[in-house]
Structure formats: structure tokens, C-alpha cells
Amino acid sequence: MVDETATAPRQVRFICFLCGASCGLCATVDGDRITKVVADRDHPATRGYSCTKGRSIPEVHHAPNRLDRPRLDGRDVEWPVLLDDLAGKLQSLKAEHGPDSIARFFGTGFFFINEAFGAATFFGALGTQQLYGAMTLDTAPFLRAAELVTGFARSTPVWAPDDPASTLAVIIGQNPSNSGGYSGTPSSNFTQRVRAFRQRGGEIWAIDPRATRTAGMVDRHLAPRPGSDVFIFGWLARELLRDGFDAHELEVACDPDDVEHLRAVVEAFDLELVTRRTGLAEHDLLDLLAAIRRHGRVSLLPGTGVSFSPTAVLTYWLIWAVGIITGSLDRSGGMRFLPESTTMMDGPRRTGHAPESGAFGPGPASRPELKGVFGERPAVALVDEIEAGNIRALMIMGANPVAAAPDPDRLLAALATLPVLAVFDIVEWELTRIATHVIPCTWLAERNDMRFLPQYGAERTYVTPAIVAPGADRRHGWQVLSELGARMGFDIFDVLPGVDAETATDEGLMRAIGRLTCDDADNVFAAGTDGVRVEFRYGWFHEQVLPDGRWRLAPRVLTDRIPGVLASEDTSGPRLVSGRTLASVNSSHYAVPLDEGPPPIRISADVARERAIETGDRVRVRTARGEVAGAVLVDPSMARETVWIAHGWHEQNVNRLTDPAPDPLTGQPSVTGVPVEVERLPS
Ligand SMILES: Nc1nc2c(c(=O)[nH]1)N[C@H]1C(S)=C(S)[C@@H](COP(=O)(O)OP(=O)(O)OC[C@H]3O[C@@H](n4cnc5c(=O)[nH]c(N)nc54)[C@H](O)[C@@H]3O)O[C@H]1N2
Ligand SMILES: Nc1nc2c(c(=O)[nH]1)N[C@H]1C(S)=C(S)[C@@H](COP(=O)(O)OP(=O)(O)OC[C@H]3O[C@@H](n4cnc5c(=O)[nH]c(N)nc54)[C@H](O)[C@@H]3O)O[C@H]1N2
Ligand code: SF4
Ligand SMILES: [Mo]
Numbered sequence: 299m300v301d302e303t304a305t306a307p308r309q310v311r312f313i314c315f316l317c318g319a320s321c322g323l324c325a326t327v328d329g330d331r332i333t334k335v336v337a338d339r340d341h342p343a344t345r346g347y348s349c350t351k352g353r354s355i356p357e358v359h360h361a362p363n364r365l366d367r368p369r370l371d372g373r374d375v376e377w378p379v380l381l382d383d384l385a386g387k388l389q390s391l392k393a394e395h396g397p398d399s400i401a402r403f404f405g406t407g408f409f410f411i412n413e414a415f416g417a418a419t420f421f422g423a424l425g426t427q428q429l430y431g432a433m434t435l436d437t438a439p440f441l442r443a444a445e446l447v448t449g450f451a452r453s454t455p456v457w458a459p460d461d462p463a464s465t466l467a468v469i470i471g472q473n474p475s476n477s478g479g480y481s482g483t484p485s486s487n488f489t490q491r492v493r494a495f496r497q498r499g500g501e502i503w504a505i506d507p508r509a510t511r512t513a514g515m516v517d518r519h520l521a522p523r524p525g526s527d528v529f530i531f532g533w534l535a536r537e538l539l540r541d542g543f544d545a546h547e548l549e550v551a552c553d554p555d556d557v558e559h560l561r562a563v564v565e566a567f568d569l570e571l572v573t574r575r576t577g578l579a580e581h582d583l584l585d586l587l588a589a590i591r592r593h594g595r596v597s598l599l600p601g602t603g604v605s606f607s608p609t610a611v612l613t614y615w616l617i618w619a620v621g622i623i624t625g626s627l628d629r630s631g632g633m634r635f636l637p638e639s640t641t642m643m644d645g646p647r648r649t650g651h652a653p654e655s656g657a658f659g660p661g662p663a664s665r666p667e668l669k670g671v672f673g674e675r676p677a678v679a680l681v682d683e684i685e686a687g688n689i690r691a692l693m694i695m696g697a698n699p700v701a702a703a704p705d706p707d708r709l710l711a712a713l714a715t716l717p718v719l720a721v722f723d724i725v726e727w728e729l730t731r732i733a734t735h736v737i738p739c740t741w742l743a744e745r746n747d748m749r750f751l752p753q754y755g756a757e758r759t760y761v762t763p764a765i766v767a768p769g770a771d772r773r774h775g776w777q778v779l780s781e782l783g784a785r786m787g788f789d790i791f792d793v794l795p796g797v798d799a800e801t802a803t804d805e806g807l808m809r810a811i812g813r814l815t816c817d818d819a820d821n822v823f824a825a826g827t828d829g830v831r832v833e834f835r836y837g838w839f840h841e842q843v844l845p846d847g848r849w850r851l852a853p854r855v856l857t858d859r860i861p862g863v864l865a866s867e868d869t870s871g872p873r874l875v876s877g878r879t880l881a882s883v884n885s886s887h888y889a890v891p892l893d894e895g896p897p898p899i900r901i902s903a904d905v906a907r908e909r910a911i912e913t914g915d916r917v918r919v920r921t922a923r924g925e926v927a928g929a930v931l932v933d934p935s936m937a938r939e940t941v942w943i944a945h946g947w948h949e950q951n952v953n954r955l956t957d958p959a960p961d962p963l964t965g966q967p968s969v970t971g972v973p974v975e976v977e978r979l980p981s
Contacts, residue, residue: 691720872973
């Protein structure tokens with residue numbers, strides 16, 4: 299007999315925000331079950347592209363390890379019990395030890411419009427300075443270099459593959475076809491974009507110690523020694539200042555003293571030095587230089603391979619310098635900056651430009667040598683602050699510091715001593731097991747979202763609907779923060795006209811934040827998942843953002859470091875290459891079946907040969923800080939003397955190898971280009 303009340307499965311179009319590619323997808327929903335997710339062939343930007351993570355949304359959404367119920371000290375409780383207890387404890391810590399006894403750690407799992415807003419206003423109202431997060435394990439060098447060169451940390455040049463004037467691009471330590479992009483790369487349907495760019499005569503290069511998927515689809519691939527990009531760009535700057543510079547740009551948009559100073563500091567980067575330090579062949583480097591001279595302008599697209607290196611901030615700056623010297627920034631044929639309406643680029647007008655040596659805040663008491671950066675404190679200092687007793691409550695918001703930060707075992711032990719460890723997450727894992735307060739949050743399929751971040755090279759602003767209602771006893775993170783705020787005597791929606799805690803809905807909140815931050819919000823809401831294309835202009839950035847219309851081409855805090863780089867010893871032996879895989883986002887693993895273990899450690903053929911290691915053997919990789927063991931894959935596509943270990947796995951935690959000493963300019967430690975020892979383990 300047919301059940302007349304049963305409704306047919308629905309189709310829901312939505313945008314996947316698991317990575318920057320922002321694919322248009324389509325879900326089949328039967329009641330409260332998501333039964334299938336496929337690519338949306340009609341999506342105007344991604345046109346039928348999807349990856350395994352997006353298609354595994356049904357399995358992840360309904361996974362048995364999803365957090366379903368609030369938990370207090372290991373027991374399932376009702377929401378009011380958890381909220382009363384947590385608010386009460388936070389309130390008394392604040393009264394007794396001050397707001398700085400309460401810390402937050404913010405990560406990629408909270409980087410969504412409503413959740414990020416809720417966290418910002420909650421901790422702002424709480425008044426704590428103890429703000430930590432993935433930023434100082436990821437983007438801090440990128441932000442610092444942008445700030446030093448333009449006076450504004452959020453300045454992000456974006457490649458324009460569709461602009462016929464753009465004919466040359468160089469991808470540096472980024473793998474957009476896997477990662478969905480890092481900065482400045484329009485990554486929606488990246489493969490198709492690259493194909494179209496090359497078909498119309500565009501030339502594209504990749505600089506990566508591994509022959510990645512991205513490297514496999516470009517014109518030329520250079521595989522340098524990990525951590526050596528600084529030499530490539532120092533040399534390019536030197537050569538282009540001799541022949542290949544844009545005289546007009548240097549004259550009108552740079553300080554003449556800066557130009558001379560830069561010329562002097564890069565003089566030592568000669569071809570002999572750069573080939574020796576990078577391991578690249580002379581002819582490859584000369585071909586790259588010739589390509590830049592031939593095209594005149596170039597789009598330079600750095601990724602985490604640059605951010606994670608010991609010289610990250612210097613390399614970023616030299617990449618900016620090459621862009622400026624060649625007149626490639628904010629000029630047609632080079633890179634553009636998204637218009638200010640969509641990027642909150644009025645920052646410099648509201649807050650003024652950062653000082654020439656960078657803006658810093660107060661650092662943590664237990665690590666006085668470390669400064670605050672971009673409103674946060676360096677993540678590496680979290681463990682010190684807990685051990686010193688300065689932090690008594692930690693709220694972890696969509697983050698996994700044990701996988702992301704150095705010294706994971708020490709950090710895990712410190713976290714277990716905290717009187718309050720509140721974890722806002724979606725799945726059961728290492729930290730939910732020791733958390734005092736487990737907060738089961740909604741995930742992608744259960745919430746509305748809006749994306750307009752230029753850092754992703756976004757060319758469209760989108761909204762996406764919730765596919766299903768929140769399942770089990772889950773709540774949105776913002777709802778929980780709002781209720782905690784109410785119990786502690788503040789309203790996290792104070793700054794939002796028309797939203798109040800009692801009646802706020804997920805969609806209403808998204809719209810209110812959207813209207814506050816995006817000029818074109820109503821059009822964006824109307825366009826839904828198709829999104830609104832962001833129109834680009836060249837030239838406005840010089841006029842409206844740069845201090846007096848000029849780049850700070852040669853920041854002295856950076857040029858002062860060049861002699862140290864030149865004098866540094868080049869140790870031989872294997873070096874670490876940072877790694878991420880298609881089926882995971884950091885420590886979230888979306889491979890179906892979901893319980894697959896870590897991918898093998900990849901080593902280059904020479905490392906294998908010298909140690910008589912074969913694919914399938916077990917190896918131990920070691921630094922002075924610790925060791926990691928695992929099965930090995932000999933990978934002939936990797937540059938000489940390189941070792942790749944996937945990041946984000948507990949049992950094979952690559953951050954056991956990481957030296958936590960951060961760069962004082964950025965607060966960030968290095969995880970790539972790190973010298974390691976490799977040995978075969980007895981079978
Ligand atoms: N050695 C080494 N270290 C690294 C890196 C590396 O490549 N190598 N990468 C660095 C980088 S780029 C980053 S960004 C950091 C990552 O640092 P984190 O952001 O701290 O780490 P993730 O593993 O992304 O943690 C995300 C957490 O959020 C949860 N989550 C996912 N979706 C949601 C959601 O919708 N709501 C909530 N509430 N939770 C959610 C996940 O289950 C997971 O526990 O690590 C950095 N550290
Ligand atoms: N599938 C998937 N997508 C993701 C993530 C994920 O974990 N998985 N994480 C998300 C996050 S948080 C981020 S920050 C972005 C990161 O996005 P990307 O920056 O594109 O990250 P990767 O894909 O690791 O690409 C970095 C590349 O740098 C290379 N590399 C390593 N060391 C060096 C070096 O010293 N020099 C040079 N030139 N290259 C080097 C590596 O071999 C690698 O191919 O991806 C996001 N998207
Ligand atoms: S590439 Fe994959 S994870 Fe990224 S947005 Fe598209 S479907 Fe989602
Ligand atoms: Mo990241």
C-alpha cells in the first residue's frame with residue numbers, strides 16, 4: 299500500500315563552503331535525511347564541478363560520531379543545565395581572576411558568517427585579551443607582509459584569469475586544484491579556468507617541491523628545495539630592477555629612497571646563490587625571468603607553502619616587491635583588488651594605516667617576548683599561558699589546536715588540567731573526550747551562510763540555505779553564545795540593528811550581518827546560490843588604500859633581515875614539505891569510508907635510495923622536537939631531499955616535529971622547509 303502522507307524527496311541547491319572553491323551542489327533530501335549530494339551542473343560559476351568532500355556531505359552529516367547532545371563533565375544534560383553551569387563558571391572566573399582568565403581558540407570550523415560574528419561579539423563583550431586561533435598558524439605572515447607594504451593587512455591581490463590582458467601567472471606553494479585555493483586565486487572550477495586561460499595563450503607556472511595536481515596542469519613546473527623561495531624572489535627582484543621594471547610605477551607609486559634601498563639589499567641574490575640554495579637549474583630560473591620580462595606583468599599566487607616557511611614574511615614581501623617593480627598590482631594585465639564595498643577595504647580610512655614597522659598588541663604574560671598580532675596572541679603561547687595558570691577557562695570554537703599547533707602532547711596534557719574546557723564542535727574526537735562542556739553544533743547542511751571573502755579570490759558573493767533543520771539536540775554556535783551572554787548580562791547582538799536575542803533566526807541573522815558588511819546585500823540575497831559577480835576595477839587601490847598613493851616598497855624591519863638570510867647555513871639532508879590531501883580539511887577527514895587512516899609519508903627517491911627504503915616500509919621522521927612514524931611511499935615526483943607528511947592526523951601528528959619558536963613579526967612557527975632525519979624501522 300502506498301503511504302499517502304509520505305512526501306517525495308526534495309532537491310535543494312546549495313553552496314559547499316568546505317573550501318574556497320565554493321562549489322554549487324545539489325542535495326536530495328528525504329524527510330530529515332540527506333540521501334545524496336551531486337554537483338549542480340547549472341551553477342554559473344562551478345558548472346558541474348565537485349570533489350569527494352562535497353559529495354560525502356550525506357555520510358558526514360549523518361555520521362555516527364556526530365555530536366548530538368550537550369554534555370557536562372561527561373554526562374548528557376539538557377541545554378539549560380549546560381548553559382547555566384558554563385555561564386556561572388565563566389562569570390565567577392571573570393569576577394575572581396579577570397576576563398583574561400578566559401581564552402578562546404578560533405579555527406576553520408567557525409569561519410562562517412553567523413558563527414564568526416557571534417564569537418567576535420561574545421568575546422568582545424567579555425573583554426578578554428586571550429584570543430588565540432589558527433590565524434597565527436596559517437595566514438599571519440601573509441597579513442603582516444600586506445600590512446607592511448600597503449599599510450593594511452587585508453590587502454589581497456587577486457588574479458584575473460578572464461581578463462584578456464592577464465597573460466602570465468605563477469603559483470607558488472599553493473595547490474588550488476586540491477585545496478580550493480589560498481589567497482588571490484579564483485579557485486571555483488580551477489581546472490577549467492586554467493584550461494581556458496592557457497587556450498587563449500596564457501602562460502602559467504608552478505613553484506612547488508612536489509609535482510602536485512596543480513603542477514601537472516601548468517606550462518612549467520619548478521621544484522625548489524622547501525623553504526628556499528626567498529632566494530628565487532630576491533633574485534627576481536634584483537634582475538627585474540635592472541631590466542623589466544615599470545619605470546612609471548616606481549616613479550609615481552614608490553619612494554625613490556625605497557627603490558634604491560631595495561636595489562642595494564637584493565644585490566647579493568645572484569644566480570649562483572639562488573641555484574645553490576634552491577637546487578633549481580640555471581636555465582629554469584632564467585626562463586622564468588625571461589617569461590616575466592616578455593609578458594611585462596605577472597600574477598603571483600602564493601599559498602601555504604610560502605606561509606609555513608621560516609622566511610615566510612620575507613618571501614611574501616619579495617613577492618609583493620616583484621609585483622610592484624613590474625607594475626603588476628592594481629594595473630590591468632596584473633592583479634586586481636576586489637572593490638572596497640565587498641571587502642571592508644575602508645579599513646585604512648576608519649582606522650588609519652598601520653605604522654611602518656607593523657602594528658602589535660600586548661602579548662601574553664608568560665611569553666613577554668611575543669607580541670599580539672592582528673587582534674590575537676600567538677597560538678604557540680596558549681600552552682604556556684595554561685601552564686602558568688593565567689588561563690583557567692578555554693573555549694575552543696571549531697578548532698583543533700592539538701592537530702594544528704606545535705607540541706601537541708604537551709598541549710593535550712595542559713588542556714586536561716583546565717577547570718573549564720568548552721568545545722564547540724560537530725564530531726566526537728580527542729578533545730571532546732576531555733572537555734568539561736561539550737557543545738554540539740550545527741554543521742554546513744543545517745545552517746544558512748554567506749560568503750564574500752576576497753582572501754579566497756572570490757569573484758562572487760553568495761548566500762546558501764540550510765538544507766535540513768538542525769538535527770538531534772544541536773544548536774548553532776551563535777545561539778549558544780547568545781544564551782551565555784544573556785546569562786552573563788550582555789547582548790551579543792547589541793551592534794546589529796533589528797536583531798534581538800529572543801527572536802533571532804539563523805537566516806535573519808545572516809541577512810542582518812550581510813546588510814551591515816556588504817553594500818550589495820539585497821541583490822546577493824535575491825541571487826541566492828547563483829551569487830552576484832563582483833565587478834573589478836584597476837587603479838582604485840592606489841588612490842584609496844595606499845598611504846599617499848605609495849607602496850612601502852622596502853620596509854626596514856624586513857630589509858634588516860636580508861643579511862641574516864644570506865649568512866644562514868644551508869644544511870644538506872631531507873627537509874619537510876607541508877601537506878594536505880584532497881579528502882580532508884586539516885583534521886576533518888571526509889574520505890568515504892570515514893575511518894581511513896593517515897596517508898603514507900612520502901619521501902623523494904634519493905632519500906629512499908640512500909637509506910634503502912622501499913614503498914610499504916615503515917619509517918621514523920625526526921627533529922630535535924620529536925618524531926613521527928608511519929608507512930612510506932617513495933614518490934619520484936618530489937624534489938630531491940624532501941619528505942611530505944599529511945597534516946591533521948592524531949596518530950601521525952606532524953606537529954610533533956615542529957619547533958614552536960615563532961617569528962616575532964608574525965607569531966607563527968615554521969612547518970615547511972624544516973630539516974628532518976629519516977630512518978627505516980625494522981619490519
Ligand atoms: N604542521 C602543520 N600544521 C598546520 C598546518 C599544516 O599544514 N601543517 N596547517 C595550518 C592551517 S592552514 C590551519 S587553518 C590550522 C587549522 O587549525 P584549526 O582550524 O584549529 O584545525 P581544524 O583541523 O581545521 O579544526 C576544525 C575543527 O572544527 C570542527 N568543525 C568542522 N566544521 C564545523 C562546524 O561547522 N562547526 C563547528 N562548531 N565545528 C566544526 C572540526 O570537527 C574540527 O575539530 O592548522 C595549521 N597547522
Ligand atoms: N582538500 C583540502 N582543502 C583544503 C584544506 C585541506 O586540508 N584539504 N585546508 C584548507 C586550509 S585551512 C588552507 S589554509 C588552504 C591551503 O591551501 P594551499 O596553500 O593551496 O595548500 P596546499 O594544498 O597544502 O598547497 C601548498 C603547496 O605548497 C607546497 N609547498 C610546501 N612547502 C613549500 C615551499 O617551501 N615552497 C613552495 N614553493 N611550495 C611548498 C606543497 O607541496 C603544496 O603543494 O586549503 C584549504 N583547503
Ligand atoms: S572543491 Fe569540494 S570541498 Fe571545496 S567547495 Fe567544492 S565540493 Fe566543497
Ligand atoms: Mo588554513
